[in-house]
Amino acid sequence: xxxxxxxxxxxxxxxxxxxxxxxxxxxxxxxxxxxxxxxxxxxxxxxxxxxxxxxxxxxxxxxxxxxxxxxxxxxxxxxxxxxxxxxxxxxxxxxxxxxxxxxxxxxxxxxxxxxxxxxxxxxxxxxxxxxxxxxxxxxxxxxxxxxxxxxxxxxxxxxxxxxxxxxxxxxxxxxxxxxxxxxxxxxxxxxxxxxxxxxxxxxxxxxxxxxxxxxxxxxxxxxxxxxxxxxxxx
Amino acid sequence: xxxxxxxxxxxxxxxxxxxxxxxxxxxxxxxxxxxxxxxxxxxxxxxxxxxxxxxxxxxxxxxxxxxxxxxxxxxxxxxxxxxxxxxxxxxxxxxxxxxxxxxxxxxxxxxxxxxxxxxxxxxxxxxxxxxxxxxxxxxxxxxxxxxxxxxxxxxxxxxxxxxxxxxxxxxxxxxxxxxxxxxxxxxxxxxxxxxxxxxxxxxxxxxxxxxxxxxxxxxxxxxxxxxxxxxxxx
Amino acid sequence: xxxxxxxxxxxxxxxxxxxxxxxxxxxxxxxxxxxxxxxxxxxxxxxxxxxxxxxxxxxxxxxxxxxxxxxxxxxxxxxxxxxxxxxxxxxxxxxxxxxxxxxxxxxxxxxxxxxxxxxxxxxxxxxxxxxxxxxxxxxxxxxxxxxxxxxxxxxxxxxxxxxxxxxxxxxxxxxxxxxxxxxxxxxxxxxxxxxxxxxxxxxxxxx
Amino acid sequence: xxxxxxxxxxxxxxxxxxxxxxxxxxxxxxxxxxxxxxxxxxxxxxxxxxxxxxxxxxxxxxxxxxxxxxxxxxxxxxxxxxxxxxxxxxxxxxxxxxxxxxxxxxxxxxxxxxxxxxxxxxxxxxxxxxxxxxxxxxxxxxxxxxxxxxxxxxxxxxxxxxxxxxxxxxxxxxxxxxxxxxxxxxxxxxxxxxxxxxxxxxxxxxx
Numbered sequence: 001x002x003x004x005x006x007x008x009x010x011x012x013x014x015x016x017x018x019x020x021x022x023x024x025x026x027x028x029x030x031x032x033x034x035x036x037x038x039x040x041x042x043x044x045x046x047x048x049x050x051x052x053x054x055x056x057x058x059x060x061x062x063x064x065x066x067x068x069x070x071x072x073x074x075x076x077x078x079x080x081x082x083x084x085x086x087x088x089x090x091x092x093x094x095x096x097x098x099x100x101x102x103x104x105x106x107x108x109x110x111x112x113x114x115x116x117x118x119x120x121x122x123x124x125x126x127x128x129x130x131x132x133x134x135x136x137x138x139x140x141x142x143x144x145x146x147x148x149x150x151x152x153x154x155x156x157x158x159x160x161x162x163x164x165x166x167x168x169x170x171x172x173x174x175x176x177x178x179x180x181x182x183x184x185x186x187x188x189x190x191x192x193x194x195x196x197x198x199x200x201x202x203x204x205x206x207x208x209x210x211x212x213x214x215x216x217x218x219x220x221x222x223x224x225x226x227x228x229x230x231x232x233x234x
Numbered sequence: 235x236x237x238x239x240x241x242x243x244x245x246x247x248x249x250x251x252x253x254x255x256x257x258x259x260x261x262x263x264x265x266x267x268x269x270x271x272x273x274x275x276x277x278x279x280x281x282x283x284x285x286x287x288x289x290x291x292x293x294x295x296x297x298x299x300x301x302x303x304x305x306x307x308x309x310x311x312x313x314x315x316x317x318x319x320x321x322x323x324x325x326x327x328x329x330x331x332x333x334x335x336x337x338x339x340x341x342x343x344x345x346x347x348x349x350x351x352x353x354x355x356x357x358x359x360x361x362x363x364x365x366x367x368x369x370x371x372x373x374x375x376x377x378x379x380x381x382x383x384x385x386x387x388x389x390x391x392x393x394x395x396x397x398x399x400x401x402x403x404x405x406x407x408x409x410x411x412x413x414x415x416x417x418x419x420x421x422x423x424x425x426x427x428x429x430x431x432x433x434x435x436x437x438x439x440x441x442x443x444x445x446x447x448x449x450x451x452x453x454x455x456x457x458x459x460x461x462x463x464x465x466x467x468x
Numbered sequence: 469x470x471x472x473x474x475x476x477x478x479x480x481x482x483x484x485x486x487x488x489x490x491x492x493x494x495x496x497x498x499x500x501x502x503x504x505x506x507x508x509x510x511x512x513x514x515x516x517x518x519x520x521x522x523x524x525x526x527x528x529x530x531x532x533x534x535x536x537x538x539x540x541x542x543x544x545x546x547x548x549x550x551x552x553x554x555x556x557x558x559x560x561x562x563x564x565x566x567x568x569x570x571x572x573x574x575x576x577x578x579x580x581x582x583x584x585x586x587x588x589x590x591x592x593x594x595x596x597x598x599x600x601x602x603x604x605x606x607x608x609x610x611x612x613x614x615x616x617x618x619x620x621x622x623x624x625x626x627x628x629x630x631x632x633x634x635x636x637x638x639x640x641x642x643x644x645x646x647x648x649x650x651x652x653x654x655x656x657x658x659x660x661x662x663x664x665x666x667x668x669x670x671x672x673x674x675x
Numbered sequence: 676x677x678x679x680x681x682x683x684x685x686x687x688x689x690x691x692x693x694x695x696x697x698x699x700x701x702x703x704x705x706x707x708x709x710x711x712x713x714x715x716x717x718x719x720x721x722x723x724x725x726x727x728x729x730x731x732x733x734x735x736x737x738x739x740x741x742x743x744x745x746x747x748x749x750x751x752x753x754x755x756x757x758x759x760x761x762x763x764x765x766x767x768x769x770x771x772x773x774x775x776x777x778x779x780x781x782x783x784x785x786x787x788x789x790x791x792x793x794x795x796x797x798x799x800x801x802x803x804x805x806x807x808x809x810x811x812x813x814x815x816x817x818x819x820x821x822x823x824x825x826x827x828x829x830x831x832x833x834x835x836x837x838x839x840x841x842x843x844x845x846x847x848x849x850x851x852x853x854x855x856x857x858x859x860x861x862x863x864x865x866x867x868x869x870x871x872x873x874x875x876x877x878x879x880x881x882x
Contacts, residue, residue: 030722100804102759120767207558229730412552412553442755443719
């Protein structure tokens with residue numbers, strides 16, 4: 001069963017559809033599936049809904065799909081770094097559903113785990129709770145949140161083997177595993193596909209069962225906020 | 235903040251209480267906290283409830299606490315390997331709550347993640363669903379299961395550092411992470427405590443935040459069903 | 469002539485397609501692994517492993533490496549390990565394409581009973597309820613009748629259920645049946661077994 | 676004299692005890708890390724890291740290693756990484772002992788508003804709602820009044836809430852207040868600030 005494709009466009013061939021819900025990994029610009037996002041831009045797929053913690057910046061990440069008006073709706077926790085996003089949102093062209101960050105991550109994980117709903121304290125008493133079922137457990141109030149099942153997941157990992165076993169690196173892991181889990185189809189991009197058997201089975205972060213298609217490519221990995229300290233005495 | 239204790243008994247000192255709920259890691263006899271179970275036997279704590287996938291065998295695992303009548307109730311998915319268990323259960327001395335294996339694992343994970351309830355298809359239309367809330371999602375029926383928060387978790391890992399970061403080995407991981415997560419206090423036993431900094435931060439299976447006390451010890455690691463194949467031509 | 473255990477396992481193996489992730493129950497289903505041939509099948513062991521290998525050679529048993537039947541096994545080059553919550557997350561989430569399981573009773577509406585006999589010792593359902601509720605396709609492999617000659621393919625299960633309406637296909641020593649609208653449909657019979665013989669051994673409605 | 680930013684951070688650092696796992700928000704809370712001294716504190720970054728280290732030296736920035744404010748950071752010998760679902764699992768599950776956060780408004784019942792001003796650009800709550808709902812203790816660090824001199828310590832929040840009844844302690848430039856039954860209690864005032872001055876700057880009921 002061949003999972004490895006030669007390019008992002010090839011890996012998305014036959015998978016993209018106007019109006020679909022796409023779950024994307026990444027936090028800020030860290031660990032985002034940049035090659036697959038570019039391929040979606042090239043494909044011109046429209047009216048997309050993205051479940052993604054952030055919306056990229058103007059010229060990188062999901063931002064490049066905002067420029068081309070391919071996104072209809074975002075399900076996100078924080079969208080502050082994108083002027084074009086704000087312009088489209090304020091003009092009513094773009095729909096926005098805010099989810100608390102942990103609720104979004106858990107909704108993805110739940111959807112991937114066959115859990116259609118779960119209860120959380122997060123957001124009780126806030127606008128987030130409006131219209132949601134409330135329930136008491138042991139004297140405390142919780143709200144129900146729904147699992148997300150996406151039509152497609154796009155994620156970015158560090159290494160993979162040809163069966164789709166994935167290894168992430170440092171904080172670039174973030175939303176990628178839950179996003180991968182919740183997709184009916186998951187396409188992953190990695191920096192390196194290593195020979196089968198060279199990943200230690202105890203250190204695989206996401207088993208290949210979640211990954212249907214796979215590409216290797218060169219990543220820009222842009223840094224959003226470069227912060228440094230001075231060497232003492234330097 | 236010292237987490238490393240010199241023995242299982244010392245690590246459990248002040249933590250054990252009659253009537254408490256203990257979540258234990260392990261599947262069959264694989265990856266069970268054998269040293270901590272022995273220390274609980276030595277402490278003589280009574281009327282215990284265990285959330286544990288299995289109940290050990292007569293002379294190993296939780297079985298040793300059944301011999302001494304320290305267990306009042308088991309929350310388990312499979313208890314078939316223990317004659318003393320069956321005797322006590324059939325005579326009414328021992329209470330038993332069957333949970334489907336995945337429901338038990340998810341209940342532990344949920345309890346540790348601040349999720350007091352979640353919905354699952356598992357068990358719908360069976361005795362497991364009796365008395366539980368039923369809810370429809372997208373035309374399918376699910377039942378609500380509760381998160382488990384245990385008074386104490388006892389788990390077994392392969393390696394740890396002194397901050398409690400844990401690494402498991404092969405299928406001995408099993409219920410240990412979810413069991414660890416759901417305890418108000420978690421005590422872990424490992425085969426080796428390695429120097430701080432010698433575990434790769436990307437390969438830690440359970441962050442030390444979940445582990446309050448830690449011991450290193452020698453494990454019997456008994457095999458329940460030794461199955462082998464013959465070398466061809468041998 | 470009815471199929472023997474190995475023929476049933478071989479027939480069940482035909483259900484599996486290249487690239488599938490599959491969970492095999494204990495008993496006859498375990499034998500299915502011997503008949504997958506060149507197909508690229510990945511076996512899940514629900515205690516936390518994908519890519520289950522064969523039993524180890526004598527002296528190479530590892531107490532940290534067992535399957536869901538608690539037997540010592542080995543790993544493969546594709547193997548990954550994970551915890552029980554993740555393992556049943558992938559089961560419940562429909563990521564496992566098929567489970568091949570034994571059964572005590574199957575009913576014409578797809579009900580399955582394979583975990584308890586009231587009044588007898590009850591060991592528990594283990595992961596069976598999660599598997600039948602979650603995997604893409606549930607294939608039962610069992611003898612068509614019990615040792616008393618009574619049909620195990622029933623109008624209604626008499627034993628407590630493992631899952632309600634969960635079975636997709638039944639493979640017995642007499643042949644293959646599908647659960648369809650209104651009852652069971654005969655897909656094929658073992659060579660030398662007639663449809664009439666299968667009907668006679670089946671209490672369930674065959675449509 | 677009222678405390679400055681660094682004095683507020685230093686005072687907040689006194690809240691932390693040996694062995695604690697702590698989440699620090701952006702702004703003044705970030706400065707708290709400079710004042711923990713010899714205490715064994717582990718910082719969580721909610722994008723998936725425990726054991727957050729300082730900013731990297733120039734040229735050693737790693738795009739795969741950022742904090743929740745998207746700044747480049749470093750790891751420590753105790754560091755572990757995990758995914759966002761696990762990260763907020765430990766937050767929601769109460770495993771993080773304390774969060775130290777900034778605020779726009781706090782009310783006498785512990786209500787907190789720090790994520791949106793209606794009519795202005797709304798960037799989102801990020802992880803703030805999960806943090807205040809889940810962590811063991813929520814400590815707010817902020818100026819006592821806004822730039823117009825109006826109290827930010829109110830009878831009721833006027834802005835949309837981040838969490839209802841979630842704040843345990845408020846540290847401002849004027850001193851320290853606890854949320855208690857019936858209102859707020861003055862714990863201490865900055866040196867040279869009188870209780871009267873604090874009361875005058877506080878709209879909330881002080882008991």
